[in-house]
Amino acid sequence: MRIAVVRERAAHERRVALSPEATANLVADGHEVVVESGAGDSANMPDTAYADAGATVVADRAAAIGEGGVFACVNGPDTPELLAGLGPGHIVVGVFDPLWRPAPVADLAATGAKVLSLDLVPRSTRAQAVDVLSSMATVVGFQAVLVAGARMPRLMPLLITAAGTVPPARVVVLGAGVAGLQAVATAKRLGAVVEGFDIREEALEQIRSLGANSIDLPEADADDAEDPAARTQRLLTPHLAEADVVITAAQVVGRRSPTLVTDAMVEAMRPGSLLLDLAAERGGNCALSRADEEVLHNGVTILAPTDLASGSPLSASRMFANNVVNLVRMLCTDGDIHLDLEDDIVAAMLVATGGAVVHPGVSEALDAAEGGSDS
Amino acid sequence: MRIAVVRERAAHERRVALSPEATANLVADGHEVVVESGAGDSANMPDTAYADAGATVVADRAAAIGEGGVFACVNGPDTPELLAGLGPGHIVVGVFDPLWRPAPVADLAATGAKVLSLDLVPRSTRAQAVDVLSSMATVVGFQAVLVAGARMPRLMPLLITAAGTVPPARVVVLGAGVAGLQAVATAKRLGAVVEGFDIREEALEQIRSLGANSIDLPEADADDAEDPAARTQRLLTPHLAEADVVITAAQVVGRRSPTLVTDAMVEAMRPGSLLLDLAAERGGNCALSRADEEVLHNGVTILAPTDLASGSPLSASRMFANNVVNLVRMLCTDGDIHLDLEDDIVAAMLVATGGAVVHPGVSEALDAAEGGSDS
Amino acid sequence: MTLLVALTLFALAVFLGLELITKVPATLHTPLMSGSNAISGITLIGALVSAGSDHSTLTTVLATVAVALATINVVGGFLVTNRMLAMFQTRRKRDQ
């Protein structure tokens, strides 16, 4: 099988979909790997490393994409130029977020290529080997804390020194998915006092399993008329008011991220504290956050970086690449790729084939979007 | 006693010499504290906090400095404008680095003020309460690792995941003074594999006392003709070649920082790795580092920030302020300040009084500088 | 041997028996039971004397049956204990 990888074109993107190590694995499996020159530069993976691993390094994108085979990318091609060259012979593998942004995938589907979106992988035990959301969220959670630590005006750990006692920073993490949990763990490592919150009961246990405190909201009375979301916000406010850093990482698959932190909640926070919104790609968890911008509200700094995974491009790319290799291995029988729709993982991630979008969720999203644009 | 504090004028400086908490302590001791408006803004300490603590907030610098009393600053005043208003009635307390940069202190001395340089405090047990080098180095060491973590292309800790195993980053710390040790500790916390080196035997033990590995160079043969510095460099090279991050923090009091990392050593490092030189203020430990600039050499990024303490301005300012309070308490008898030259701490830090530089070391440095400019 | 000496021996042996066994891993419960059961076949020596003495036929018959039963208990008991422990031993040998 021919497997192609190119330099990512998105702004701020420093990752690449295949690493030299992954290339070596694929080559050992009998595949042919073609790499666009410079594809790994921003992730500190030089062309020579790919070549050493057995890849063919070609000068331009078109040559890399070739006539068919697997085309692995981090961000889906979303402009006509980037779509050029793709056709029915291709299997395009990448993170397309098609439930949230269905339009680009529709364009891609139109080329006739088979489209597998890695972010649609089910969150099952068996699928974890190909789950890029998990691996990328790991990087994001870690980087988030480093960024917060570097940006906030205080130190993280408790230090009892001759120049006085530096109290530990208080870090609150809202949304304890993979990224949130990793943020909890990293902040704990740095000595912060960490509290975490999630709507899922298990996630609260998972927060505690990292030695951090979970914010356990009291049961609502049955006859409580308060809106659950408003109630949660009310109950979280005192925790935020105490915090030096708030990291939000709550997401809902394919939907706008829930708003957990309202303007009023930000205003309840201490001047000088920091809010890091990791859900900015789908609207953010904080009403005030602007993707990739820095907002200062009432003395509170609000960051909403969407490129944190690119903060550790080498590790992130390697993990991404391993997910891709695991996927190729999962799909391959006898050196060739077969899309076995009986397999729940394949079925879940196949977005388009034969020029049409076949994924029911994505189709719905497309319809909704068209409906939306109609009105 | 009147104690004045102003907004720092140095570029990138975000610290301030007194915190509201320290102000409250001084006021409780019976002192009068005068604060220039906005002095603490960059450190997230608003004027209101000072006022609440009992300080008089005044509109401009001149009003703050007043006619006499203690004038506490982080960086010494080094321009004619900044020197204006100071006179024999003043005791100026700050970090002047007079052994390395004697000229500004000479100008300050000329105003007739008494000058106490906090960086000349002896490194004795009793003096630690007023030792700003220690407290600031603590912040620097911590920040250095956060910056390194955010800047390097890899993650720090070992993570065994479904997307492959992320090996731990290797961090080498050269020079295990306060900053170096804090860097060792912080990198260990983040899960890196840490090695540390110092020329002092005790420092090697201190590195191990943090659970990190010390780089123990083999004893040199008696008949070894190799220059000791060159030998050390040769023996350190393989460690650097393995490293993802190198943090250098070797200093010698009042002298140019020793060059520990040569061009060749940088070239032996892996592309994509990072070198952080914390000794840049006095020339740096790496031949290639440029203060506050980013150098890319052979794929190795070399950073030499001099403002890392300003990275946590709040904590750094509080610690600095506590040192100042401790000093004031040490000097005060019956509410007034007496410079008891019998006290080794006072003797060591008194740079100038009565319009003349009285510190022998500083005088020497001045002579040498003049001699230097003569030749 | 007077009754009181016999009782003294009994008392000492009971205390000793109570002290001998303190913590026994579950793996050894059955072997220990089996081994001590074989020891309780000590009644064999009483049976031997009875069976070998010049007594009435009835007692000789009874005693001979007792010898047979007690011997089964003793011989079988030690052998089966041995087999159990051998299993245990091989498991441990293998790892050395």
Added chain:
Amino acid sequence: MTLLVALTLFALAVFLGLELITKVPATLHTPLMSGSNAISGITLIGALVSAGSDHSTLTTVLATVAVALATINVVGGFLVTNRMLAMFQTRRKRDQ
């Protein structure tokens, strides 16, 4: 009592003695030593018989001295042990 019965008693008692004491916290080392020392004053009962029997003057004198010494051992031993343990007890009471 035959010698062999005596030896049997001896053997059983030795084994029992070896088993009785296993782990003793350091606090109890001295009390245990003292208490068992008092028990070893059991030689007193031998001395009593000797001293009370109708023997030669020499043996009576020896035995009477033995009675006195053994009694010191027994009475003093139990009493001093008791005092030690009482200290221990109060200390433990205090924190409860």
Added chain:
Amino acid sequence: MTVPDLIALGYLAAAVLFILGLKSLGRPRTAARGNLLGATGMFVAVVVTLLDRAIVDFRFLAAGVAVGALVGALLAMKVQMTGMPELVALFNGFGGAASVLVAGATFLEVVDLGNVDDQLAVAAALTALIGAVTFTGSLVAFGKLRESLRWSSFAGLHVVRAAAFVASLVLATVVVVQPASTGWFWALVAVGLLLGVLATIAIGGADMPVVIALLNAFSGVAASTTGFVLDNSLLIIAGSLVGASGLILTQIMCNAMNRSILDVVFSKAAVVQSGSHDDAYADGVTSTSAEEVAMLLEVASRVVVVPGYGMAVAQAQHAVRELMTTLEGMGTEVVFGIHPVAGRMPGHMNVLLAEAEVDYEHLLEMDRVNPTFAQTDVTIVIGANDVVNPSARDESDSPIAGMPILDVDESGTVVVIKRSLSPGFAGIPNPLFVADNTLLLFADGKQAVLDIVGALLEG
């Protein structure tokens, strides 16, 4: 030395050998030697007994020994491993029967001679009763374990049993008061036999090991009382040693099952933990205790620890590190096997173990640890489930089929520490739990590991 002296000396030696043997049998390292010591003691005892002047005719005696030895050896050598406990029960019954017969024979003889004293009568009555109960009780236990006996409780059992018990006491008194009428003696034996059946009939198969242990103590007591009948010091000593140590063993076994002796004897149903959870495992789960795990670890030379989400929930990482240092202090090799998806976030185990200062060198990834399980004596799975589920490897229709797992089942013994039989994240049953070489330690992960460390330090 006179012959009686020689015999007495031999008996003393035998007694010492029995003591040493029993003590050694309680420790893994010395158990085999203990059995040998016991057998040697028995051999010495038999040999010196043959010197007894009272023995004038060796024919019956030889015949009895020959038959007994043959039968005993055959049974012992041919039994299947799984059949051993019931064989022990059978042997035990024979021992009890032998005591009854010896005591009976002597009693008859002495009555004949007309010089019965109280001591003898009391001892004989006790032997008859205890020996008879031991005999039939053991036979019932044997039958129940072989599952060839399907009797169980019946209405009124309590009443009948109590009646038989009272009858036995009355008869025993009569025997003592009227020793000359030997018929009472045999009547007592008969009631004893009945009582043995009644006492055991209602007890369930799971409790049988405890019953056998108790009956074993009984047979010791019977031997001891026989010693009083025969005025034989060795019988007294050996019998009471077995009686007392058997009682302790019974107690230990009850504790391990979390039951009291009385519960067992009066057949109060046990609260079966497994029952309440998953029927997927039926009876197949073998549970264990911290002490037992410590014993296993003591003789292990290589141990792999496989942590999972449960270690995190229990926050057991520090305890686990303590276990590691303790074992390493004993010269045992310890490594951690880290599955890529163990825990609930990538690197979950790494974060915790790093916090507990477990060196990176101790952490082996799946690919590196898997080939080593075959050389591993004990694998301790603490709070892991899905990542050690062999169905991923062995069953193609499992929801996690094809996921690489840690092949812990290849190691000598697998100890799984978890609180219950509830499943892991994937929600599927785990065949590992019923594997032959798996022991389950039901407890909170942290407490369990601390208990194991405690037991190791004590042991």
Added chain:
Amino acid sequence: MTVPDLIALGYLAAAVLFILGLKSLGRPRTAARGNLLGATGMFVAVVVTLLDRAIVDFRFLAAGVAVGALVGALLAMKVQMTGMPELVALFNGFGGAASVLVAGATFLEVVDLGNVDDQLAVAAALTALIGAVTFTGSLVAFGKLRESLRWSSFAGLHVVRAAAFVASLVLATVVVVQPASTGWFWALVAVGLLLGVLATIAIGGADMPVVIALLNAFSGVAASTTGFVLDNSLLIIAGSLVGASGLILTQIMCNAMNRSILDVVFSKAAVVQSGSHDDAYADGVTSTSAEEVAMLLEVASRVVVVPGYGMAVAQAQHAVRELMTTLEGMGTEVVFGIHPVAGRMPGHMNVLLAEAEVDYEHLLEMDRVNPTFAQTDVTIVIGANDVVNPSARDESDSPIAGMPILDVDESGTVVVIKRSLSPGFAGIPNPLFVADNTLLLFADGKQAVLDIVGALLEG
């Protein structure tokens, strides 16, 4: 029941009471009861003995008992707490002497009657030797502990001792071979007395508790051999119980001191660590053992741990946390007192204790912990020195004068764990080490804490 039967029954009861007493004495909870059981046993034994028909004259006997009881009671009630061990030694010596005298008296009597047999002669000779050694050995121990005896080793001691030993063996043989010449018996006693002195003379005061334990076992053996002389089962049983359990206790005490019995007996000098270091402290330092510290902690209700650079060097943070959890498990309050300059970098202790997962709530800064020392039972200073140096507070000319320190010396007892008497960073002596309420535990910080935890878990 006949009188001999009654006596025998009484002896049996006494034996059982002794067994129960000894067993109970080994456990903190039951120790007091154990002592009572032992005393009751003794009372029973004495009372039934008085029934003995051989006793025809109660005068001397009563006199002896009266004198003995009076002296014993007076000594026991008036002794200071600190004088108890030496009193035990003294009592023990008396017991040994009594055995010698009883055996001697009986031996003389029987020789007079002309019916000495081998058993008696052997037993008498053994009693003479062992009892005599016990007597003088105990007296020497008593003297050494009172510090009234300043004898010590002399050149040639080994030779003289060996000679005395050989002589004693020869004499013992002669006594057995020629029992009729009673002079040999007394000669044997004389050599035994000498041997007792020679055997103990060279042993240092620190080892004396072990020696007393050993001599206690000896006096048990002497009682037992006296039992063989008198053909008295109770003496045999009680004596050998004490002999055997005394041996075990000796072994336990040796283990606790990390020495072997042979080292002690042949007075191999213990490696006294403190001597080699600083003369600044002269003899004023009281050193301690992990067991003793554990004992102190067992009864403490509040404990403060003060870590310093030494904890970091020893990487003892995990062990210290274990100590914390163990103590908290016992209901003891534990906090850490963190001095601002402890360690070698700001926050050094914080980094390490955070790694070991000691909650921030457990860490008290200087200002918060200092007022609490007066309510603290035990403060454990692990590898800290300058930060707990009271000269900073009390001596105005100290190089660290005026530096605020942790006032650990205000707590009930201070245990300082360090490897030697060497100074800390500031290089100055620390008067804390010679304070009355300070105990020094010389060891590597990690090992010391682990040992303390071990002792706590065992206790």
